[in-house]
Amino acid sequence: MNSQWSNNTELVGITLTLKPRNDIILQPNYTTGLHAWFLHQVRDSNPSLSAYLHDGQSEKAFAISPLNGKLEPKNQNLIAKADHTYTWTISALSQPVCDWLKTWCDRPPSTLDLYAGNFAIAQIETTLSPTTYNKLWSAPLPQQANFTLNFLSPTSFRQKQHHLPLPIPTNIFHSYLRRWNDFAPESFPQEEFLQWIEQIIYVTNYDLTCTKVAVAKQGYVTGFIGNVEFGIDRKASQNSDFERLLYALIQLAPYCSTGHKTTFGLGQTRLIGKDEIRNGKNEKEPIATTPIQEHLMQRIAELTDLFLQTKKRQGGDRAQNTATVWATILARYELGESLKAIAIDLDMPYETVRKYAQAARKAIGALETVP
Secondary structure, three states: OOOOOOOOOOEEEEEEEEEEOOOEEEOOOOHHHHHHHHHHHHHHHOHHHHHHHHHOOOOOOEEEOOOEOOEEEEOOEEEEOOOOOEEEEEEEOOHHHHHHHHHHHHOOOOEEEEOOEEEEEEEEEEEEEEEOHHHHHHOOOOOOOEEEEEEEEEEOEEEOOEEEOOOOHHHHHHHHHHHHHHHOOOOOOHHHHHHHHHHHEEEEEEEEEEEEEOOHHHOOEEEEEEEEEEEEOHHHHHOHHHHHHHHHHHHHHHHHOOOOOHHHOOOOEEEEOHHHHHHOOOOOOOOOOOHHHHHHHHHHHHHHHHHHHOOOOOOHHHHHHHHHHHHHHHHHHHOOOOHHHHHHHHOOOHHHHHHHHHHHHHHHHHHHHOO
């Protein structure tokens, strides 16, 4: 499969075809488990690379997708059915990760273990061509006045400690430029480039849905999925370096994904080709949010509102943050997660999580007794 990978490959994407051995019960934020499984695979053969990927740099040198396939809700959980097939994509953004992935693909494990179940790994395909940052940079410039991105999984940006579920061009290209500046041989001035993007790139059409998804330590994230068409102003050619960087970043998007929490399945992105647009085709449907995820989000929002009633004296961000943490812990505990697992996922001491859970239950009890 990986014979086409050269020793200097810096970008590549693979897709695993997965078949559950039995029906598998998954938690709503199951991408946390996929994230951990991938890092464990790296750690088992290359501990130093695993440490680097975990916390060794400002930008993560990989991205993953959620499971692509039908997950059925049951008893406030998700079920991966034994008679269904799922796919899962991993992309690498640096040469060390590409080198590791190439070796790993030669002798992959037979199963992907997730919680109490496991998926048989039926096939591994290269779905994003092996390449380098220099090749993206030196590719011939296309003669086009627009481009279309397909956001397959919920996509969002961090803005002042909140989520911004809008496809604002400067935010989108900021996320790509951060990866480029971390991993490519040559970096570019961020502020100057983004000011240029603000003048050059604009939204010409979109077909989007806003949704919420359980993810990692955030509790829940509001994001958008669907297609966005962007126009490119003719003035782009007046700055040849930035124009070349623009087209390189557009090609980078499917590898690095868009926005934040891309190592937990958010922001999966595809560049839609001209032929697809002309023929009205879009082969890949968005990875939709499941009903159980919506249930969890609604419960967290409901609890947050209740807890805010008990914290009126604190005011400001402190009250909002505390209420959200309490709500996230209690809602996940109600869904059957252990406090120990929640503490690990939220990167908080177990005793703190236990005390927060007790305080949250006490607050709910007090509110229920109010006439």
